[in-house]
Amino acid sequence: MKYLVVFNNKGEKTNQDATNMTDHYDRLPFLAEEAKGGSVEAANRIVSLLHKEVFRMIYYRIFSREDAEDLTQEVFIKMFKGMGKLDDTDKIRPWLFAIALNRVRDFKRWKSIERLFGRSYDELDKLSVEDSDPGAHMERMELIKNLQQFTDRLPGSEGEVFMLRFVDQLGIAEISSTLNKNESTVKTHLYRAIKKFRDDPFIQEMMKGGKV
Amino acid sequence: MSGKDPHLSDEIIIKAIVDESDLSKEARGHFSTCHRCRDRKEIMERNLSRLTSAADELMPQPKRMVILEERDKGRIGWFSAPLAGAIIVIIALAGLSFFMPGSKSRLKGKVFTVAELTVEMEKHSLLVAEVIELEENIMPEIYSALTGNADSNQYDEFIDFVFPMGEEINGA
Numbered sequence: 001m002k003y004l005v006v007f008n009n010k011g012e013k014t015n016q017d018a019t020n021m022t023d024h025y026d027r028l029p030f031l032a033e034e035a036k037g038g039s040v041e042a043a044n045r046i047v048s049l050l051h052k053e054v055f056r057m058i059y060y061r062i063f064s065r066e067d068a069e070d071l072t073q074e075v076f077i078k079m080f081k082g083m084g085k086l087d088d089t090d091k092i093r094p095w096l097f098a099i100a101l102n103r104v105r106d107f108k109r110w111k112s113i114e115r116l117f118g119r120s121y122d123e124l125d126k127l128s129v130e131d132s133d134p135g136a137h138m139e140r141m142e143l144i145k146n147l148q149q150f151t152d153r154l155p156g157s158e159g160e161v162f163m164l165r166f167v168d169q170l171g172i173a174e175i176s177s178t179l180n181k182n183e184s185t186v187k188t189h190l191y192r193a194i195k196k197f198r199d200d201p202f203i204q205e206m207m208k209g210g211k212v
Numbered sequence: 213m214s215g216k217d218p219h220l221s222d223e224i225i226i227k228a229i230v231d232e233s234d235l236s237k238e239a240r241g242h243f244s245t246c247h248r249c250r251d252r253k254e255i256m257e258r259n260l261s262r263l264t265s266a267a268d269e270l271m272p273q274p275k276r277m278v279i280l281e282e283r284d285k286g287r288i289g290w291f292s293a294p295l296a297g298a299i300i301v302i303i304a305l306a307g308l309s310f311f312m313p314g315s316k317s318r319l320k321g322k323v324f325t326v327a328e329l330t331v332e333m334e335k336h337s338l339l340v341a342e343v344i345e346l347e348e349n350i351m352p353e354i355y356s357a358l359t360g361n362a363d364s365n366q367y368d369e370f371i372d373f374v375f376p377m378g379e380e381i382n383g384a
Contacts, residue, residue, distance in 0.1 A: 043280045055274045056267070065272045076278045080285060140266040147263055166260050167267045172231060187230050194226045198256065207259050 025049065025093070032089035035080065043080045050093065051076075054100050057168050061104045062111075063148075071107060075100045094177035097170070101160070101178070139206065146202045154193055161186055162193035218242075220249045228253055229260070298340040302333050 028049065034042035054075055059068040078099050086095055147167070151159035157179060164170045164178065172190075176183045197203055220228075224239050235243070243249055306329075 038285060040280055040282055040285070043284075047278050047280060051274070051278060056271055059271060060267060065274070069274050069276045072274065073276070073278045076280060077284045080280050137269075140269055143262065143266045144270055147266075166263045169264060187234065190230050191226055194229060194256075194260070195223075197260070198222070198226070207262065 028092050029089040032083070032086065032092040036083040036086065036089065043076075043083075046079070046092065046096075047076050050096060053168070054096060057097060057100050058104055060144075060163065060167050061101075062107060067107065071100070071103050075103055078103070091177055094170075094174050097164075097168075097174075097178040098180070143203075143206045146200075146206055150197065150200055150203055154196060156189070157181065158189045158193040158196075161189040162197070165190055219246065220252075222252075225249065225253050225256060229257055299337060302337050302340075306330055306333050 028046065031042045031046050031049075035046060051072065055068055055072045058071045058075070059065065062068060062071070075096065079096055082099075086092065151163055153159075154162065160179065161175055164175045165172075170178065172183055172186055175181075175190075176186045179186065181189075220239055220242055224235065228235055228239075228243065232240070232243070243253075
């Protein structure tokens with residue numbers, strides 16, 4: 001029988017049977033505990049569980065597959081290097097998302113500097129996934145473009161909260177942990193953002209199309 | 213809900229989308245019986261879920277998978293093993309010199325006193341630290357901060373002023 005040493009809420013070491021555990025979200029805290037102890041294998045299992053989510057989160061903020069791949073790699077390396085800073089292994093997911101959002105923020109900042117010096121900023125034209133219905137595909141692209149412009153117009157954290165909820169599909173509690181804000185603040189941001197979404201003429205025009 | 217219209221307002225419908233458990237007992241009661249209000253909420257939710265499905269459809273698959281290796285492991289803060297080793301050796305040498313007050317070192321013909329030797333060792337220690345730092349990141353700290361490769365927030369206020377990009381999330 002394989003045991004994992006984990007810490008309970010009181011900080012006491014306990015042994016838990018890991019024999020029948022599958023690599024699912026439930027296992028993340030255990031894997032995080034092992035990775036914290038230096039296990040490369042556990043860290044790579046975390047990667048395999050969360051790679052797609054982190055990549056998606058990054059991709060929909062920078063719209064470049066290659067850059068999103070690079071940043072995703074950096075995020076996981078930073079995660080592994082910084083495991084010691086993670087006090088509560090239950091929060092590995094929001095912690096990782098927070099690292100990803102900070103890297104996106106740094107990346108965008110760097111791109112702003114590049115743009116200032118005349119270099120182009122690759123944007124939405126890289127949305128190039130093939131679709132069986134070209135018309136619907138175009139409308140989806142249009143919707144994502146409008147979404148990006150819409151969230152850019154939102155003040156403060158409203159845009160980020162909106163993206164985390166409806167693009168990244170995080171729950172309120174996870175958004176709260178990711179952004180290090182309390183839940184009622186997250187709900188207020190989300191409420192305001194949905195209200196603006198409802199009133200946004202470009203978004204509403206797209207919704208009337210109905211193909212999306 | 214108002215005196216004239218028995219149905220829930222758009223604001224309450226949005227509040228329900230955010231978190232239905234935050235509604236008042238009265239509003240929740242109305243929701244459970246009123247099909248029209250439930251339909252309004254569903255339409256709004258459907259519009260929002262179109263974003264999610266559009267994002268699902270358009271997301272390209274990553275072509276590269278991340279594989280972590282032994283060398284990606286973290287260090288204890290800024291304190292790297294080679295730096296720790298260098299400092300231990302220097303402290304040991306300095307300690308040895310301290311217990312031999314009459315001793316003098318000869319280097320390239322120059323005679324060092326214990327005080328001079330200690331100063332030299334301190335300089336050496338700083339140099340070693342700088343070399344290790346450069347080995348890990350060849351760009352000076354200011355450029356590292358600009359490229360986002362440094363953990364330091366020293367220049368963030370200035371950079372935020374020049375290129376405002378919203379709040380940094382602490383603790384990650």
